[in-house]
Amino acid sequence: MLIEIENVSKTFGEQSVLRDISFSVPKGSFTILVGPSGCGKSTLLRMIAGIEEPSGGTISIAGRVVNDVEPKHRDIAMVFQNYALYPHLTVAQNMGFSLTMRGVPKAEIAEAVAKAAEILGLTNLLQRKPSELSGGQRQRVAMGRAIVREPVAFLFDEPLSNLDAQLRGQMRAEIRALHRRLGATSIYVTHDQVEAMTMADQIVVMRGGRVEQIGAPLDLYDRPANSFVASFIGSPGMNLLRVRVGEDRRALDFGAGRTWQLNGIAPAVAGQTVLLGIRPQHLLLSTNPDDPEVVVESVEQLGAEQSIIALADDQRLSIVLRDRRPIAPGDRLRLTLEAEGVHLFDLDSGIRLRAEAVAA
Ligand SMILES: Nc1ncnc2c1ncn2[C@@H]1O[C@H](COP(=O)(O)OP(=O)(O)OP(=O)(O)O)[C@@H](O)[C@H]1O
Ligand SMILES: [Mg+2]
Structure with a gap:
């Protein structure tokens, strides 16, 4: 040294x-x-x-x-x-x-x-x-x-x-x-x-x-x-959303009945509200009707990608899509989480929570 x-x-x-x-x-x-x-x-x-x-x-x-x-x-x-x-x-x-x-x-x-x-x-x-x-x-x-x-x-x-x-x-x-x-x-x-x-x-x-x-x-x-x-490193910054982990440790509920099912990982906590960290690149468009919808607030077309801000009640999400399909404010987008991109943090201390790999 x-x-x-x-x-x-x-x-x-x-x-x-x-x-x-x-x-x-x-x-x-x-x-x-x-x-x-x-x-x-x-x-x-x-x-x-x-x-x-x-x-x-x-x-x-x-x-x-x-x-x-x-x-x-x-x-x-x-x-x-x-x-x-x-x-x-x-x-x-x-x-x-x-x-x-x-x-x-x-x-x-x-x-x-x-x-x-x-x-x-x-x-x-x-x-x-x-x-x-x-x-x-x-x-x-x-x-x-x-x-x-x-x-x-x-x-x-x-x-x-x-x-x-x-x-x-x-x-x-x-x-x-x-x-x-x-x-x-x-x-x-x-x-x-x-x-x-x-x-x-x-x-x-x-x-x-x-x-x-x-x-x-x-x-x-x-x-x-x-x-x-998590929020400081990376651009645009990682989304941090308040979600409630289901008792089965499979579902993340972020309000108004919107729920993501976790695939392949399970948080070490159950029935608790935590912070879900997910980078804009790790939110993907979904065709699964069980996946939650968000409402587009603004869109920036950057050529190689579109940078989108969307709302789910009072929570704001940033999404980056490598895709040119026309998207406009007011559109509804159905989103899924890329499993490798899921981070969970304690709501109060912000400290990273453990998650274990489980059979999908
Ligand atoms: N000589 C000094 N006397 C009193 N307070 C000081 C003195 N020098 C720095 N500080 C305080 O110490 C803290 C840290 O200052 P510092 O300049 O190290 O920050 P920094 O991380 O370099 O910020 P920046 O990114 O704005 O340059 C600040 O609150 C500053 O007001
Ligand atoms: Mg300085």
């Missing part, structure tokens, strides 16, 4: 912003901290960088507890959202800045800068000023500045949030490719779950100063530990 976070907490005055945070970052991994605004991601990253001090717990880098180690002795480079480039310096001077400050010989700096520029495709822009660059190019310079230091780890705080959607997509791929080339350990903060899904080896999902779940992107997608992770 390159970086170990153990029982770390942080309070600002009376306000507790991080509680009992523990996770490890394997050497060479790309770990993403994701969660809603204000959940404490930046504070945690700043503590790893050494800009902020933990109120409790320990942070170790390469086997050494660094709680009392100055940022400049942690051998870590941080890339921020706003790039923080020096406007009066050229790209080359910006990239070499930290080496210049350290008194590294000029020839060595030029070599390090040239190498990083080559990797980042900035070779032809080295003499420009930041104001003469596009947003994506500025972001690359900010990364170049981190790379020339050859740190043991890179920390990124929402580095793409100032870019438009298309450029963000491109830079995502570039940062991943860069990570593979350098083999460097990276911790990357975002509140964008798509970034987390597409870039991470490991995702740490946070909410309200706590860790909700840690795992590989598809593990979180396929087996969310609770209803928060």
Whole structure:
């Protein structure tokens, strides 16, 4: 493990912003901290960088507890959202800045800068000023500045949030490719779950100063530990519907006589109201008259698929159909559940409930 976070907490005055945070970052991994605004991601990253001090717990880098180690002795480079480039310096001077400050010989700096520029495709822009660059190019310079230091780890705080959607997509791929080339350990903060899904080896999902779940992107997608992770990971988000599990553990009733029969699985609870988690892609059109009907509220035709919002009494469902049949507001759709897509959560705690496979 390159970086170990153990029982770390942080309070600002009376306000507790991080509680009992523990996770490890394997050497060479790309770990993403994701969660809603204000959940404490930046504070945690700043503590790893050494800009902020933990109120409790320990942070170790390469086997050494660094709680009392100055940022400049942690051998870590941080890339921020706003790039923080020096406007009066050229790209080359910006990239070499930290080496210049350290008194590294000029020839060595030029070599390090040239190498990083080559990797980042900035070779032809080295003499420009930041104001003469596009947003994506500025972001690359900010990364170049981190790379020339050859740190043991890179920390990124929402580095793409100032870019438009298309450029963000491109830079995502570039940062991943860069990570593979350098083999460097990276911790990357975002509140964008798509970034987390597409870039991470490991995702740490946070909410309200706590860790909700840690795992590989598809593990979180396929087996969310609770209803928060279920609704946060995946786009469009997972539907969460209140349903009553029948006494026979076969039926899920979601009001007004609408009932789904479960096929092949049985919840571990009976006769109880729970949250059914079902992704929009796992609601399928049905011709079985026993399946429940919902009423279409709105339809977006996206070409490859239609994104539909439908109502079942007071509960709203999102449905994604890979199908071009004309569907209009007011239409009734009969729906069935894809068995592999069924998740059940405790109504109060949101914690995932067990379900067992049974003969269909
Ligand atoms: N220096 C500070 N003094 C007091 N409170 C702070 C300080 N820094 C952060 N906070 C509070 O700590 C909480 C977590 O802030 P933080 O910046 O870590 O959130 P975040 O997850 O990075 O959010 P965002 O996605 O909006 O960047 C917030 O409630 C914030 O107001
Ligand atoms: Mg932040």
